[in-house]
Amino acid sequence: MALIELQDVSKLYGFGDATNLALDEVNLKIEKGEFVAVMGPSGCGKSTLMNLIGLLDRPSHGQYRLEGKSVSRLRPNHAAKIRRDKLGFIFQFFNLLPKLTALENVALPLTYKGMSATKRLKIASEMLDRVGVQSREYFMPSQLSGGQLQCVAIARALVNNPQLIIADEPTGNLDSGSSRLVMELLADIHRMGNTILFVTHNPELTRFATRVVYMHDGSIIHDESTTIGRVATTARKVLYTLPTTKEEDDLAGVSTLMKALPSRSSVPRTSSLSSKTKAKAKPKPKTKRKSRK
Amino acid sequence: MNFFRSTYFKAARDSVRRSKGRSFWMMAGIIIGVTSVISIVAIGEGIKQQVGVQIHQFGPNLITVRTAQLSTQSGGSTSSSLEALSGFSVTSPLTSRDISTVSNVKGVNASAPLTLVDGSVTGDYGSYNKGIVIGTSPDLPSLFNQSMEYGAFFNSSQTGSNVAVLGQDVANKIFNEDVPLGRTFIFHNQQFIVVGIFNQFPSAPLSQQADFNDAVFIPNQIAEQLTNNTAPTYEIMARASNKNEVKDIAKKIKSALNNTHGGSSGFSVLTGNENVAVNNNILDLLTSLIAGVAAISLLVAGIGIMNVMMVSVSERVREIGIKKAVGATNRQILSQFVMEAVLISLIGGLIGIVLSFLIDLLLRLLTSLRPNITWQIVVIATLVSIFEGILFGSLPAIKAATKDPIDALRAE
Numbered sequence: 001m002a003l004i005e006l007q008d009v010s011k012l013y014g015f016g017d018a019t020n021l022a023l024d025e026v027n028l029k030i031e032k033g034e035f036v037a038v039m040g041p042s043g044c045g046k047s048t049l050m051n052l053i054g055l056l057d058r059p060s061h062g063q064y065r066l067e068g069k070s071v072s073r074l075r076p077n078h079a080a081k082i083r084r085d086k087l088g089f090i091f092q093f094f095n096l097l098p099k100l101t102a103l104e105n106v107a108l109p110l111t112y113k114g115m116s117a118t119k120r121l122k123i124a125s126e127m128l129d130r131v132g133v134q135s136r137e138y139f140m141p142s143q144l145s146g147g148q149l150q151c152v153a154i155a156r157a158l159v160n161n162p163q164l165i166i167a168d169e170p171t172g173n174l175d176s177g178s179s180r181l182v183m184e185l186l187a188d189i190h191r192m193g194n195t196i197l198f199v200t201h202n203p204e205l206t207r208f209a210t211r212v213v214y215m216h217d218g219s220i221i222h223d224e225s226t227t228i229g230r231v232a233t234t235a236r237k238v239l240y241t242l243p244t245t246k247e248e249d250d251l252a253g254v255s256t257l258m259k260a261l262p263s264r265s266s267v268p269r270t271s272s273l274s275s276k277t278k279a280k281a282k283p284k285p286k287t288k289r290k291s292r293k
Numbered sequence: 294m295n296f297f298r299s300t301y302f303k304a305a306r307d308s309v310r311r312s313k314g315r316s317f318w319m320m321a322g323i324i325i326g327v328t329s330v331i332s333i334v335a336i337g338e339g340i341k342q343q344v345g346v347q348i349h350q351f352g353p354n355l356i357t358v359r360t361a362q363l364s365t366q367s368g369g370s371t372s373s374s375l376e377a378l379s380g381f382s383v384t385s386p387l388t389s390r391d392i393s394t395v396s397n398v399k400g401v402n403a404s405a406p407l408t409l410v411d412g413s414v415t416g417d418y419g420s421y422n423k424g425i426v427i428g429t430s431p432d433l434p435s436l437f438n439q440s441m442e443y444g445a446f447f448n449s450s451q452t453g454s455n456v457a458v459l460g461q462d463v464a465n466k467i468f469n470e471d472v473p474l475g476r477t478f479i480f481h482n483q484q485f486i487v488v489g490i491f492n493q494f495p496s497a498p499l500s501q502q503a504d505f506n507d508a509v510f511i512p513n514q515i516a517e518q519l520t521n522n523t524a525p526t527y528e529i530m531a532r533a534s535n536k537n538e539v540k541d542i543a544k545k546i547k548s549a550l551n552n553t554h555g556g557s558s559g560f561s562v563l564t565g566n567e568n569v570a571v572n573n574n575i576l577d578l579l580t581s582l583i584a585g586v587a588a589i590s591l592l593v594a595g596i597g598i599m600n601v602m603m604v605s606v607s608e609r610v611r612e613i614g615i616k617k618a619v620g621a622t623n624r625q626i627l628s629q630f631v632m633e634a635v636l637i638s639l640i641g642g643l644i645g646i647v648l649s650f651l652i653d654l655l656l657r658l659l660t661s662l663r664p665n666i667t668w669q670i671v672v673i674a675t676l677v678s679i680f681e682g683i684l685f686g687s688l689p690a691i692k693a694a695t696k697d698p699i700d701a702l703r704a705e
Binding site: 076089097099 | 303304311611612614615616617618619620621622623624625698699702
């Protein structure tokens with residue numbers, strides 16, 4: 001039984017003429033123990049996918065099964081309890097409560113479980129120890145560096161012993177040193193058996209993943225398994241072989257990642273492909289992506 | 294009950310503590326409202342008690358005839374109390390004929406008029422016009438149940454002579470000595486000799502009785518001579534010989550007076566108990582009017598809390614989003630915000646209660662008022678504070694609890 005199973009999941013925003021298709025019949029299966037990286041240009045629906053999987057949002061159409069149980073039509077309170085017990089969130093901007101100490105921030109999810117104060121602070125302290133920032137227990141978030149903040153956030157995500165950790169660009173706001181620290185921490189957690197789903201823009205970070213999912217315009221366009229320690233093949237092409245986005249591509253809404261994909265058509269990857277993708281992308285206006293951000 | 298779990302209480306307490314300034318100003322309205330309501334009710338209660346003591350001292354046999362139609366129903370409707378408030382000056386004063394009518398009614402074994410005489414009293418130490426001069430009969434001390442400190446009240450053989458009996462305060466003020474027996478003062482160009490001094494009368498602010506400690510009593514006959522029968526008799530006091538017939542005798546007095554006045558009824562005949570009832574009616578009305586105005590300030594304070602909480606919810610959208618993301622249910626968010634409002638209004642209420650005890654103390658020290666803070670009003674104030682927190686905290690709390698987690702997380 002897959003941990004996560006999405007079946008033809010779509011998400012629409014807005015009404016009538018202003019309708020936006022953020023997710024377009026996405027099918028995705030994630031097994032327990034996987035470390036999945038999700039890549040794609042801004043506005044491709046990655047965050048929407050994360051929100052849906054994280055039960056912060058509900059799909060407009062389609063089925064979502066978490067541990068075999070359908071959760072696509074849950075009431076808000078029930079969804080909150082599943083978030084509390086089974087899911088851990090890590091955000092790009094950390095999202096720690098500024099008025100609580102690091103320790104209290106980590107203990108927050110336990111509060112909603114109804115655990116006593118002493119017990120939850122003890123568990124939180126152990127968690128901070130595990131992510132290596134125990135010496136900062138009584139610091140306020142404003143007194144911590146970005147990397148430390150993300151470690152605290154990871155400790156908070158872990159404190160409930162979740163089935164799945166969802167990280168939306170966990171390194172998006174960090175320098176490369178801190179990024180490395182955070183990713184190694186996630187890799188550690190993965191080695192202990194947790195399932196992790198993370199969004200990234202940095203192809204380098206696919207080294208840590210066991211599987212990479214590429215998205216574009218609300219659909220999953222490529223899905224490959226990789227070996228830990230190696231940059232995913234498709235992503236590597238973006239990194240080393242292809243030039244950075246050209247202005248004309250940018251105007252057409254084509255990312256370098258798109259060009260790097262193993263072609264599903266028989267057309268050789270030349271300028272003709274670029275024109276084909278251009279044509280494919282054209283009907284979807286650029287403003288649509290902006291409105292999603 | 295899940296709602297009042299200590300976890301939420303602590304979260305609310307921390308939140309209140311972290312924004313002390315804002316919390317204090319939210320409390321200020323509640324503090325003022327609670328303090329004023331309690332103080333006003335306490336003052337009303339206190340006056341009621343003091344008047345009760347005074348009337349009680351006069352005894353249940355006492356019947357008073359006044360120049361106004363007063364409501365006699367205890368717990369009477371608002372309109373009758375209002376009539377009582379406004380009816381005092383409508384009718385003409387009682388006359389000397391009425392005095393004899395009352396004293397001749399069967400079953401009345403003592404009666405005394407209270408006649409106000411204008412003019413200032415000139416003693417050895419200059420003139421004194423703050424007190425009142427009352428013409429009355431020798432029966433007065435027995436009607437009041439009031440004993441003499443020095444000397445004796447004038448007896449029936451002295452009613453034609455210029456004698457006077459003083460209240461304690463006026464004795465000190467005119468003669469600057471404690472026992473001015475035998476001293477004289479000038480009133481309406483006539484010399485009066487002091488024959489007695491009363492013990493202290495129990496004082497009662499806002500009571501319908503004048504403060505007799507400041508009064509000079511002279512025989513009614515002399516008072517009428519001095520003023521050519523123009524001095525107004527505002528009250529006739531009478532005592533029934535039998536305790537059980539007080540009501541009947543009061544009725545008899547009333548009909549006798551009606552006869553002499555040709556059927557008009559521009560005066561009231563009240564027994565001791567009815568007097569208490571009238572007093573309480575008026576006081577209750579006044580107290581509830583003022584307390585009602587003060588209660589409106591409580592309402593305004595509640596709306597103030599609601600406004601600040603609304604703004605606070607908008608400011609804390611991100612906090613709400615984060616809490617929801619890590620698993621807080623709508624109800625848990627709701628509880629937190631309601632708890633915060635309850636805590637603020639409850640603390641405000643408690644501060645208000647403490648303040649009103651301080652005001653009570655100050656009033657007792659500085660004035661003759663004896664405010665009486667009952668435990669009921671304290672309990673009510675506490676409950677109202679809690680209720681107000683729940684009532685006005687709910688709307689902001691619902692707003693907070695129903696925020697969409699994604700929107701809340703995205704908010705800046």
